[in-house]
Amino acid sequence: xxxxxxxxxxxxxxxxxxxxxxxxxxxxxxxxxxxxxxxxxxxxxxxxxxxxxxxxxxxxxxxxxxxxxxxxxxxxxxxxxxxxxxxxxxxxxxxxxxxxxxxxxxxxxxxxxxxxxxxxxxxxxxxxxxxxxxxxxxxxxxxxxxxxxxxxxxxxxxxxxxxxxxxxxxxxxxxxxxxxxxxxxxxxxxxxxxxxxxxxxxxxxxxxxxxxxxxxxxxxxxxxxxxxxxxxxxxxxxxxxxxxxxxxxxxxxxxxxxxxxxxxxxxxxxxxxxxxxxxxxxxxxxxxxxxxxxxxxxxxxxxxx
Amino acid sequence: xxxxxxxxxxxxxxxxxxxxxxxxxxxxxxxxxxxxxxxxxxxxxxxxxxxxxxxxxxxxxxxxxxxxxxxxxxxxxxxxxxxxxxxxxxxxxxxxxxxxxxxxxxxxxxxxxxxxxxxxxxxxxxxxxxxxxxxxxxxxxxxxxxxxxxxxxxxxxxxxxxxxxxxxxxxxxxxxxxxxxxxxxxxxxxxxxxxxxxxxxxxxxxxxxxxxxxxxxxxxxxxxxxxxxxxxxxxxxxxxxxxxxxxxxxxxxxxxxxxxxxxxxxxxxxxxxxxxxxxxxxxxxxxxxxxxxxxxxxxxxxxxxxxxxxxx
Numbered sequence: 001x002x003x004x005x006x007x008x009x010x011x012x013x014x015x016x017x018x019x020x021x022x023x024x025x026x027x028x029x030x031x032x033x034x035x036x037x038x039x040x041x042x043x044x045x046x047x048x049x050x051x052x053x054x055x056x057x058x059x060x061x062x063x064x065x066x067x068x069x070x071x072x073x074x075x076x077x078x079x080x081x082x083x084x085x086x087x088x089x090x091x092x093x094x095x096x097x098x099x100x101x102x103x104x105x106x107x108x109x110x111x112x113x114x115x116x117x118x119x120x121x122x123x124x125x126x127x128x129x130x131x132x133x134x135x136x137x138x139x140x141x142x143x144x145x146x147x148x149x150x151x152x153x154x155x156x157x158x159x160x161x162x163x164x165x166x167x168x169x170x171x172x173x174x175x176x177x178x179x180x181x182x183x184x185x186x187x188x189x190x191x192x193x194x195x196x197x198x199x200x201x202x203x204x205x206x207x208x209x210x211x212x213x214x215x216x217x218x219x220x221x222x223x224x225x226x227x228x229x230x231x232x233x234x235x236x237x238x239x240x241x242x243x244x245x246x247x248x249x250x251x252x253x254x255x256x257x258x259x260x261x262x263x264x265x266x267x268x269x270x271x272x273x274x275x276x277x278x279x280x281x282x283x284x285x286x287x288x289x290x291x292x293x294x295x296x297x298x299x300x301x302x303x304x305x
Numbered sequence: 306x307x308x309x310x311x312x313x314x315x316x317x318x319x320x321x322x323x324x325x326x327x328x329x330x331x332x333x334x335x336x337x338x339x340x341x342x343x344x345x346x347x348x349x350x351x352x353x354x355x356x357x358x359x360x361x362x363x364x365x366x367x368x369x370x371x372x373x374x375x376x377x378x379x380x381x382x383x384x385x386x387x388x389x390x391x392x393x394x395x396x397x398x399x400x401x402x403x404x405x406x407x408x409x410x411x412x413x414x415x416x417x418x419x420x421x422x423x424x425x426x427x428x429x430x431x432x433x434x435x436x437x438x439x440x441x442x443x444x445x446x447x448x449x450x451x452x453x454x455x456x457x458x459x460x461x462x463x464x465x466x467x468x469x470x471x472x473x474x475x476x477x478x479x480x481x482x483x484x485x486x487x488x489x490x491x492x493x494x495x496x497x498x499x500x501x502x503x504x505x506x507x508x509x510x511x512x513x514x515x516x517x518x519x520x521x522x523x524x525x526x527x528x529x530x531x532x533x534x535x536x537x538x539x540x541x542x543x544x545x546x547x548x549x550x551x552x553x554x555x556x557x558x559x560x561x562x563x564x565x566x567x568x569x570x571x572x573x574x575x576x577x578x579x580x581x582x583x584x585x586x587x588x589x590x591x592x593x594x595x596x597x598x599x600x601x602x603x604x605x606x607x608x609x610x611x612x613x614x615x616x617x
Binding site: 143263266 | 401478
């Protein structure tokens with residue numbers, strides 16, 4: 001009798017405990033999710049509110065902001081044309097994507113298809129280390145090696161759009177390579193085997209079968225690289241020269257939205273038009289990265305294999 | 306899975322704890338201050354009595370090395386009970402934060418009157434030092450003296466080669482500061498007589514500017530005296546060398562006050578620290594050592610509109 005009761009109690013206790021731990025887990029997970037969502041929404045809301053103040057409170061003409069390249073917020077007759085910085089950000093992002101896409105995807109093919117064992121053992125760890133190097137280090141190397149080299153080879157000051165593009169390309173190359181390799185690795189082996197069985201060579205298999213199948217994943221890799229490029233500030237600021245005009249050539253200095261924010265944020269006072277317009281640049285950067293993320297989601301949903 | 310969630314959760318909690326700590330610190334600080342203010346009125350007559358508490362300063366990065374060094378000596382030798390925290394962040398941030406009450410003292414290169422959006426009626430100006438600035442060029446340009454008109458021509462892009470102002474045949478590269486920077490405002494007002502500089506490379510940090518000027522052929526920039534060294538050539542203007550004596554005598558025009566602003570008249574530890582900054586000890590030893598100019602030895606005075614008057 002006693003024994004039976006004890007085991008019964010044990011059973012119910014266990015059940016209760018289980019229910020309790022179930023609830024604990026639920027609370028933890030729900031709290032984490034809520035905090036993440038609230039934080040994201042709060043940042044979005046705050047940035048939108050601050051970013052729009054330059055138009056609604058400081059009375060800056062949005063048309064001027066987007067279409068004029070005349071930036072002089074602290075002059076006697078201030079003007080707030082940000083076109084030169086929008087152009088700079090887009091130029092750096094697109095040019096580095098054009099450089100990095102073939103390099104990154106090529107390396108990924110080498111790692112996964114040509115020399116998978118060697119690639120896995122040596123190339124992958126090296127690339128992962130590259131991802132972890134802080135951007136200020138890339139900037140410093142650019143400042144001490146790349147800029148003097150450009151100055152000696154092509155003339156000018158060396159601080160240039162092309163220096164910014166090269167530094168950012170080196171920074172995003174590991175991201176694009178790693179993600180491309182993941183996407184190629186996730187293709188089912190059946191694809192390769194069937195292609196070879198049909199008598200295709202390795203190159204034919206890669207070009208006609210694997211690459212088309214992996215396209216959504218490869219595009220995702222490049223776009224995530226671009227998202228990193230558009231948000232990069234520190235390394236670019238050290239090498240690009242930060243001028244307020246649209247560059248005539250790759251060898252001219254330029255500026256991006258991020259570098260203008262970091263250069264001026266500390267000097268301006270909260271609530272001034274000069275400060276508000278920097279928030280607007282920040283808002284624009286957020287909108288651009290939202291667009292990139294949405295593109296990634298769309299491409300991921302199209303992934304067939 | 307469970308472990309992972311727990312790990313993430315504890316990470317979150319840690320973040321929160323840290324945030325909460327920061328908040329606590331801030332509220333403690335105000336309590337301490339109020340307490341120290343009270344203590345101070347009782348022990349005012351005894352100069353040696355240590356007032357404990359925390360003073361936070363933020364603002365001008367040009368002032369940070371000086372104030373930081375002074376705070377270290379103050380905490381080490383004068384008042385071991387005090388905790389003085391010196392942050393940089395820029396003049397604009399310093400003015401904003403002191404007028405919003407986030408810090409006790411806001412450091413600025415500029416007069417608060419020169420900034421819109423700062424309720425400068427409430428702010429009390431304490432001028433703790435003077436910083437002189439000079440135009441510096443790459444040593445290879447072959448020029449060490451310019452007239453002010455030549456300097457303006459160089460900076461506005463009227464002149465694009467050093468040979469036109471008596472130097473070598475090298476193109477001029479301008480190294481500017483961001484348009485919101487206090488250093489730039491001072492240089493534009495007093496060296497260029499308000500003329501807007503032409504476009505060039507723009508960098509914020511004095512060390513970067515010095516490195517670019519030293520490395521780039523034909524480069525010219527401007528630096529505070531404390532950042533000028535042998536790697537660059539400091540240019541005389543109208544034959545007047547950029548040095549502390551000439552600034553004090555009112556002969557070299559490019560200089561600015563280093564302002565420490567408080568929100569209302571200071572009391573307690575804040576007042577004691579400001580008095581210490583103006584004391585003979587700091588003004589005659591630390592300030593020249595750090596490359597600044599003592600405010601007590603200036604023979605000219607300047608107001609927010611830039612009008613200069615002789616002292617006494």
